[in-house]
Amino acid sequence: MQNKLPDLDFNKAAIFLDFDGTLVDLQPTPDAVIVSDSLRKMLLQLNEHTQHALALVSGRSIESIDQLLALPDIAVSGSHGMQYRWESTQSIQHHPQVSAVPDALVQQCQQFCQQHGLLLEQKPLSIAIHYRSHPDMERQVENFLSTLIGSATQLEIQTGKFIRELKPRGIDKASALAQFSQSSPFAGRIPWYFGDDVTDEHAFAWVKQHNGISVKIGDGDSCADYHLSSPQHVLEYFLKNLTSEEDYARQ
Template sequence: MNLQPELTPRLPEGRWALFLDIDGTLLEHAAHPDAVSVSEELRLLLQTIERRLDGALAFITGRSVAAVDRLFDPLKLRTAGLYGLEHRLAPGGPVEAADEPADMAALADEIELELASQAVYVERKGPVLAVHTRAAPHLLARATKLVEQALERLPKGYRVIAGNAGVELMPLEAAKGAAIRRFMDIPPFAGRRPVFLGDDTSDENGFETTNAAGGISIRIKPRGPTAARHVIADVTGAIGWLQANFGNLAIETGRGEARRSRGP
């Protein structure tokens, strides 16, 4: 872990591949995952970045691909969902989806029965179970204990990831670093230098992978040690950094289109 990450630099010209976490990185967290929205400015920025990087842009997220599509509609960008258990390797292309195992469904029922009535949201994401405690932070320890106890009853091959405001149970192969490596093996990412922005414990594996590839790892709002070599203070700063490095024509393009639509 890097105890003293640096302020995030202005990137030099180069062939970059950009990987983005969503919640806490592009969007502020909310008490419920569905209580967030995407601005037209952010959609325009992402479209511009994808175009300027010749398509080498992908979401690397704990959300399912379907949830990402609903959030960013009508955009359907390259996405690794559920920490890499789901993939869409081409914009608008087919999705390699993941189903919910029966043993995970049964555990979700039990945890939901105990916690869901206490402002805790239990999110079923196929083979990933997420317990969100942002609206009830005093229950994070209890939720974590329940999930850790559940791990003992599952077949081998699962792990618990504790986050800033919740805890998740997922298969061992669910790893953002593996998702980044998969994209880096195919066009248009192959041969480029990776940049990964994330904000939580589940992103650390992605930072390590990015560092090993000689890329730029950036953690938003870091809390304690991180493998990321650079930091940005908040979501607003992250959007500003992306705008300055990858999409500085997006706003002017939008303004130009607006002026043309209004006429002289």
């Protein structure tokens, strides 16, 4: 992976951003994330400079993103490509192949988390077990979920940093990029994707297949072509390009 990214051409780029670990530092629980005013301002500027060809692509639900950011005019995909919203005037849409995790499985996950002191995050279309506070339980969590879904071919386990998520099979962040890129203002632009986790690898691969720019944030192996060390470096990169764009416009 290369550490020096090319400069952004805002008139040609479609920018797709993961949230946790990419724009904000990871925290012990999803609710502990802090969103600064400077991050909100930067996202609004990126949205304006790309003529609204900016989208957040998160494992969080759109409802969770809205609660943290309160920027409904920015396009967003939530729950690993299972939810979409292009603009504030639209309601949240679901991927056509999505169905909710059965209640019986949700209840068993609740019991498992209560028994072991783990955090269960219930999303509209999936459920996630967080074990950051008990990292030694990774294998036990995986075995529990594998046994739980058994031969249920419509479900799969999504791997993440100290998290395992039970979700519908075959829908991921690459699905979100494909969905956005079929329509204006994203269609015909060069895709840029920034992400930090295993859950972003499908998106990196999709971007590379479409001659875009894939950027891995933080440590770990990745199929991405470029690398930035932290969310702070992501913000610095965008602010540098925004400043250069505004300086050029004043000339």
